Amino acid sequence: MTQQTEPVAKSPAMTKPLEAVPLPDLERVPDYEHGFWEGTRAGELRIQRCAGCGRFRHLPTPMCPECSSLEYAWTRVSGRGFVYSFVIVRHPVHPAIREREQTPYNICVIELEEQEGLRVCSNVLHVAPEDISIDLPVRVTFVPAADDPDVVLPVFVPDTGQ
Ligand SMILES: [Zn+2]
DSSP: OOOOOOOOOOOOOOOSOOSSSOOOOTTTSOHHHHHHHHHHHTTOOEEEEETTTOOEESSOOSSOTTTOOOOEEEEEOOOEEEEEEEEEEOSOOSHHHHHTTOOSEEEEEEEETTSTTOEEEEOBOSSOGGGOOTTOEEEEEEEEETTEEEEEEEEEEEOOOO
């Protein structure tokens, strides 16, 4: 007798960022963060690059942790990288996530190709949770937040190399 195994259905992929959750207040973010959000509105991922030693850094800070320089430039990066680490959230931790049935969702730490250890925290869209893995190649894309279109969120999608 041959045993039949049912194909296991995959969980739905995220298709957009979470809605009805807190967003950055662009009028209150510190000066040294504005360049990041100006970049996303322009469809560019811009990362602080130290004018003293040339190191990229993220999250934004006023001073370079390597050389203590206060000078930096917002520098466009390629937006390509890989999943360094991730978690799949299946239990809603915010009422809006439960009410809008936004689980499962993923939180991914993406390491950008420009520099070892240069990482951003985001979501990877259009891939089933079961298909997200460490080292998955990804590239950035930009989505205006549903609740405040002035806030344009950098999110990632699998990078098929095209
Ligand atoms: Zn530096």
